Amino acid sequence: MTDLARPGSMAAAAPAATPRTPAGAPPARPDADVATAFEAAFLTEMLKQSGLTRSLGALAGNGGESGFSDLLTREIAADIARSRPLGIGAILMRKLAGEG
Numbered sequence: 001m002t003d004l005a006r007p008g009s010m011a012a013a014a015p016a017a018t019p020r021t022p023a024g025a026p027p028a029r030p031d032a033d034v035a036t037a038f039e040a041a042f043l044t045e046m047l048k049q050s051g052l053t054r055s056l057g058a059l060a061g062n063g064g065e066s067g068f069s070d071l072l073t074r075e076i077a078a079d080i081a082r083s084r085p086l087g088i089g090a091i092l093m094r095k096l097a098g099e100g
Contacts, residue, residue, distance in 0.1 A: 031096070035089030036081050042088055043077035 047053050053073040081089070 031093055035093045036085070038092060039085055039089040040074070040078040040081035043080050043086070044074050047073050047077055
């Protein structure tokens with residue numbers, strides 16, 4: 001058993017790390033992160049069905065691009081959800097908060 005796993009060791013007594021925010025910035029909202037992740041998942045499925053990202057994966061041309069096409073689709077969807085959200089996450093947050 002290592003010192004890290006032993007009860008009473010320094011590692012076990014150390015508090016969990018908390019995310020730091022810049023001075024004056026509002027604290028991070030985990031529900032907003034979850035809403036953005038939900039919107040990214042929705043967009044991933046929409047992009048898969050549209051076939052738009054399939055042609056981007058073919059640009060690699062080495063035959064192994066099919067293994068990475070899902071990864072590319074997820075990253076494109078996550079980028080859209082962060083930079084140009086559709087509003088699905090905001091609607092989800094309002095509903096969960098009981099505001100409509």
